[in-house]
Amino acid sequence: xALADKSASARHASDARPVPFLxxxxxxxxxxxxxxxxGKLWLALIPLAAVHSLVMxxxxxxxxxxxxxxxxxxxxxPSRLHFVDPQGRFHVVPFVYxxxxxxxxxxxYLEDQSRVFPIGILVRGTPxxxxxxxxxxxxxxxxxxxxxxxxxGRDEYGRDQLSRLLYGGRxxxxxxxxxxxxxxxxxALLGACAGFYxxxxxxxxxxxxxxxxxxxxxxxxxxxxxxxxxxxxPSEALLLAITIVGLVGWARPARLVRGVVLSARGRNYVxxxxxxxxSDFYLIRRHVLPETFGVVLTQAALLxxxxxxAEVTLSFFGLGVGEPVPSWGNMLSSLLRxxxxxxxxxxxxxxxxxxxxxxxxxxxxxxxQERLRIGQL
Amino acid sequence: MDNCEILGTLGRFRQILAAxxxxxxxxxxxxxxxxxxxxxxxxxxxYPNEELLVxxxxxxxxxxxxxxxxRSEPKTLNPVTAVDVASLEVIRRMTADLIxxxxxxxxxxxxxxxxxxxxxxGRHYILHLRRGIRFSDGRPFNADDxxxxxxxxxxxxxxxxxxxxxxxxxxxxxxxxxxxYTVEFELPQADAAAxxxxxxxxxxxxxxxxxxxxxxxxxxxxxxxxxxxEVVGLGPFRLKEYNPGQHIILERNPYYWKADRTGNxxxxxxxxxxLFAGSEDAQFARFQAGELDVVSRLSPDNFSLLERKxxxxxxxxxxxxxxxxxxxxxxxxxxxxxxGTEPIVREQEWFRKVEFRxxxxxxxxxxxIVRLVYQGRGAPLWGHVTPANKMWVDAALPRPPRxxxxxxxxLKSVGFSWKDDGTLIDSRGEIVQFSIVxxxxxxxxxxxxxxxxxxxxKLGMRVHVVPLEFRALTDRVFHTFxxxxxxxxxxxxxxDPNPEMNVWILGGGTHLWNLSQSRASAQWESEIDGLMRxxxxxxxxxxxxxxxxxxxxxxxxxxxxICLVSPNILVxxxxxxxxxxxxxxxxxxxxxxxxxFFRKASPDQPR
Numbered sequence: 001x002a003l004a005d006k007s008a009s010a011r012h013a014s015d016a017r018p019v020p021f022l023x024x025x026x027x028x029x030x031x032x033x034x035x036x037x038x039g040k041l042w043l044a045l046i047p048l049a050a051v052h053s054l055v056m057x058x059x060x061x062x063x064x065x066x067x068x069x070x071x072x073x074x075x076x077x078p079s080r081l082h083f084v085d086p087q088g089r090f091h092v093v094p095f096v097y098x099x100x101x102x103x104x105x106x107x108x109y110l111e112d113q114s115r116v117f118p119i120g121i122l123v124r125g126t127p128x129x130x131x132x133x134x135x136x137x138x139x140x141x142x143x144x145x146x147x148x149x150x151x152x153g154r155d156e157y158g159r160d161q162l163s164r165l166l167y168g169g170r171x172x173x174x175x176x177x178x179x180x181x182x183x184x185x186x187x188a189l190l191g192a193c194a195g196f197y198x199x200x201x202x203x204x205x206x207x208x209x210x211x212x213x214x215x216x217x218x219x220x221x222x223x224x225x226x227x228x229x230x231x232x233x234p235s236e237a238l239l240l241a242i243t244i245v246g247l248v249g250w251a252r253p254a255r256l257v258r259g260v261v262l263s264a265r266g267r268n269y270v271x272x273x274x275x276x277x278x279s280d281f282y283l284i285r286r287h288v289l290p291e292t293f294g295v296v297l298t299q300a301a302l303l304x305x306x307x308x309x310a311e312v313t314l315s316f317f318g319l320g321v322g323e324p325v326p327s328w329g330n331m332l333s334s335l336l337r338x339x340x341x342x343x344x345x346x347x348x349x350x351x352x353x354x355x356x357x358x359x360x361x362x363x364x365x366x367x368x369q370e371r372l373r374i375g376q377l
Numbered sequence: 378m379d380n381c382e383i384l385g386t387l388g389r390f391r392q393i394l395a396a397x398x399x400x401x402x403x404x405x406x407x408x409x410x411x412x413x414x415x416x417x418x419x420x421x422x423x424y425p426n427e428e429l430l431v432x433x434x435x436x437x438x439x440x441x442x443x444x445x446x447x448r449s450e451p452k453t454l455n456p457v458t459a460v461d462v463a464s465l466e467v468i469r470r471m472t473a474d475l476i477x478x479x480x481x482x483x484x485x486x487x488x489x490x491x492x493x494x495x496x497x498x499g500r501h502y503i504l505h506l507r508r509g510i511r512f513s514d515g516r517p518f519n520a521d522d523x524x525x526x527x528x529x530x531x532x533x534x535x536x537x538x539x540x541x542x543x544x545x546x547x548x549x550x551x552x553x554x555x556x557x558y559t560v561e562f563e564l565p566q567a568d569a570a571a572x573x574x575x576x577x578x579x580x581x582x583x584x585x586x587x588x589x590x591x592x593x594x595x596x597x598x599x600x601x602x603x604x605x606x607e608v609v610g611l612g613p614f615r616l617k618e619y620n621p622g623q624h625i626i627l628e629r630n631p632y633y634w635k636a637d638r639t640g641n642x643x644x645x646x647x648x649x650x651x652l653f654a655g656s657e658d659a660q661f662a663r664f665q666a667g668e669l670d671v672v673s674r675l676s677p678d679n680f681s682l683l684e685r686k687x688x689x690x691x692x693x694x695x696x697x698x699x700x701x702x703x704x705x706x707x708x709x710x711x712x713x714x715x716x717g718t719e720p721i722v723r724e725q726e727w728f729r730k731v732e733f734r735x736x737x738x739x740x741x742x743x744x745x746i747v748r749l750v751y752q753g754r755g756a757p758l759w760g761h762v763t764p765a766n767k768m769w770v771d772a773a774l775p776r777p778p779r780x781x782x783x784x785x786x787x788l789k790s791v792g793f794s795w796k797d798d799g800t801l802i803d804s805r806g807e808i809v810q811f812s813i814v815x816x817x818x819x820x821x822x823x824x825x826x827x828x829x830x831x832x833x834x835k836l837g838m839r840v841h842v843v844p845l846e847f848r849a850l851t852d853r854v855f856h857t858f859x860x861x862x863x864x865x866x867x868x869x870x871x872x873d874p875n876p877e878m879n880v881w882i883l884g885g886g887t888h889l890w891n892l893s894q895s896r897a898s899a900q901w902e903s904e905i906d907g908l909m910r911x912x913x914x915x916x917x918x919x920x921x922x923x924x925x926x927x928x929x930x931x932x933x934x935x936x937x938x939i940c941l942v943s944p945n946i947l948v949x950x951x952x953x954x955x956x957x958x959x960x961x962x963x964x965x966x967x968x969x970x971x972x973x974f975f976r977k978a979s980p981d982q983p984r
Contacts, residue, residue, distance in 0.1 A: 049684075067831065069828075069831055071742065071745040071746075071749055071828075073750060074748070075748045156749065156824060157749060157824075157827065157828065157831070158749070232841070235843070267961075317818065318844055322842060322843075323827045323830065323842055324827065324831065324840065325831065336820065337658075337678060337820055338658040338661065338662070338678070338679065338682075338683075339676075339678030339679060339682060342682070343682070
């Protein structure tokens with residue numbers, strides 16, 4: 001306790017005198033040291049922001065609507081971009097051919113090379129809504145009808161996989177973020193209460209959190225789903241999944257926050273403030289919660305990819321959003337068929353996207369943690 | 378009697394030889410030798426009383442083990458109580474019936490009954506049984522076994538699922554022994570396809586099961602774990618070994634009552650092994666690896682994968698065209714008025730309108746389902762009889778192409794309209810939305826449901842697809858009626874209309890859309906009921922066909938079931954397997970297991 005008090009008071013001293021045991025690291029001369037990397041939070045933040053804005057404006061980046069079926073093109077492989085036409089002429093703008101299914105052999109596709117369809121930028125296509133406010137028909141890229149461009153192939157119903165990946169990311173990524181926010185907020189509040197008041201409240205909350213840590217959330221979700229009526233709209237199903245996953249996950253952030261609060265409330269400046277007659281609410285808001293900020297942020301960054309994965313798992317088992325609304329989970333469920341798994345590599349794209357996003361989040365977590373260690377948060 | 382003794386001794390002798398021979402080829406040679414001598418002696422001497430059935434198949438060679446797969450473990454080996462597909466698949470290899478339906482020609486042919494006569498009124502059948510033939514334990518078969526079998530099946534305490542088939546118009550069939558090899562059956566009313574009833578009714582050994590039956594333990598008899606000697610039948614194979622979780626192995630029944638033209642007693646194969654391979658994908662993987670000799674009911678995906686590598690791998694593939702399975706969508710038309718104000722009662726006002734169902738049918742893209750779900754290996758359906766059933770399908774049935782315009786007109790004609798955003802509303806302004814339940818895990822049905830959802834969205838209907846676990850689904854459809862629409866499939870067990878009776882008559886056990894009571898909800902429903910009952914007792918084929926055609930027309934017009942597609946039967950087999958003649962009627966691949974043989978000795982599979 002004495003040591004903790006000392007370091008805490010040291011950290012809160014107005015001069016930037018470093019905590020003794022952290023000193024050597026801060027003064028590490030190499031350019032790849034934690035201090036150097038910790039400064040590069042943007043390394044993770046910028047790509048994450050890019051991914052999130054891609055899926056947020058999915059309508060603009062996606063060439064087609066997510067539910068639009070082209071029943072002549074089930075499981076068509078990705079369009080091939082060409083630069084040289086059959087006459088041997090070189091085109092600066094890449095072009096595609098129209099894909100036609102030969103009548104006799106299902107599953108095989110041919111390019112109709114009689115006409116080239118150059119890729120256009122900012123073309124007009126199917127209408128979509130931007131942020132639920134206004135409707136637009138502009139898409140980032142596309143080709144003239146009757147040709148279609150599908151850079152990631154088409155799924156079993158002949159829907160554009162790239163469009164679905166973008167729209168599906170909207171569901172999966174934001175479900176993860178919302179659930180993480182929900183669970184970190186609940187966790188921080190309960191943890192702060194437990195740590196600050198201690199006593200029986202602390203005991204009760206912490207035993208309760210242990211119960212939650214031991215809870216198999218997948219089965220809980222299955223049970224909750226069984227009680228619901230048959231007809232659940234995709235958005236309701238999504239909200240339900242987010243709420244349950246988010247609420248079940250409060251225990252871990254709560255315990256971490258409690259630890260930080262526990263050490264914070266005994267500090268001299270807190271005791272001093274209490275001595276001056278500060279209320280509990282004031283103390284928690286002004287002195288205790290700011291102390292937990294770093295932990296909460298790191299937890300949020302750590303939980304977000306886990307919850308994205310949870311949403312994917314749920315949708316994979318058919319418990320998340322339902323057809324035709326895509327999510328990375330229900331898109332991956334087509335891989336349950338051996339044929340799709342072995343023959344259609346482009347159907348794996350949601351999995352690859354998931355890996356990428358998770359890695360970015362974990363990078364963010366580790367950068368945040370390092371900042372926390374050296375006290376820059 | 379002396380002959381019986383000799384036969385018994387010979388049989389035991391052969392068993393001993395089989396037990397002695399450790400190496401496969403020795404057993405093969407020995408058995409083949411014995412069989413040939415036996416057969417030469419059999420026809421006619423010294424089995425003067427044994428009336429073998431002589432088959433016309435190409436002559437085969439003895440030996441080999443055929444490996445097939447089952448989706449699940451057989452729950453029982455008891456032909457009286459078996460209902461699941463895996464049990465039936467095994468049981469049918471070990472048992473025989475009186476009159477058999479040839480799965481390939483769809484016609485009846487003699488089996489244990491060598492001839493039969495029908496009285497003029499169609500109510501009395503006299504069956505003459507084969508003399509001198511034996512059960513797989515060497516004990517003789519006679520009329521007592523037949524009478525015993527029907528006594529057991531008709532006993533209500535036994536709860537045999539086959540009992541329903543033997544009850545015509547509420548009264549059971551009566552079996553009476555005339556002499557040791559003649560049995561008379563009396564039907565309560567004339568039945569156009571009475572001789573087809575006898576198919577798949579396995580004749581039980583009285584000498585084994587009489588005691589069990591007297592103790593009222595029929596339902597516990599013959600589990601897969603029963604010692605192999607105690608499971609006795611008249612089929613080409615008998616139980617050899619059961620290994621829970623692994624396999625069940627059948628061996629040749631040395632007393633089988635069929636022989637080929639040169640007098641070789643069938644079957645040719647030494648053994649059939651059924652492996653338990655969970656999913657269709659698992660079966661496909663094992664077939665591709667050469668671990669299975671036969672795989673039936675391949676999915677279209679896997680079939681096309683196999684097709685690409687056919688040359689290299691040494692197997693034959695068969696696309697038999699549509700089978701007898703029909704997939705359909707139906708709406709809940711049960712009388713739900715007791716449920717009062719629940720939304721289902723309001724929604725049923727839409728479902729009960731024939732124009733609504735016709736609009737749904739007109740909007741569905743059957744060709745698209747065939748292409749997307751079955752990779753083109755299926756047939757679109759507008760009526761419930763599939764093209765496989767050439768005898769009974771109504772070729773004149775209209776096959777209207779998909780038309781959203783017609784669907785919209787139909788909806789408009791009964792008061793539906795559209796909001797500005799294209800959502801369909803009924804005359805009271807309610808948004809038309811409902812859910813379609815189907816069984817989870819059946820990827821083909823789930824995909825079909827998603828296509829239907831998209832098709833109906835074009836009409837402005839909001840449809841939710843709800844895949845349910847099969848138990849939960851049957852509970853909703855058969856007991857609680859808590860569903861709005863459902864996507865299911867049925868398989869007809871026979872080419873004849875009679876097995877379809879329970880689907881179409883009022884109060885039938887599979888009268889899916891209106892199970893709640895035997896009162897008709899509409900005029901067409903009682904008309905179908907009447908037609909089905911009339912065709913049952915009409916003996917002339919052409920008159921029957923006319924009646925059944927009318928049923929098909931009514932079903933296609935009034936759409937209690939909106940028929941969608943019939944999947945093709947896709948089968949694969951080891952290319953060395955000869956006499957292989959897969960059929961589009963159920964048991965598909967192994968219906969003629971007694972005639973199958975390997976061209977070259979199949980290499981011993983390490984197992």
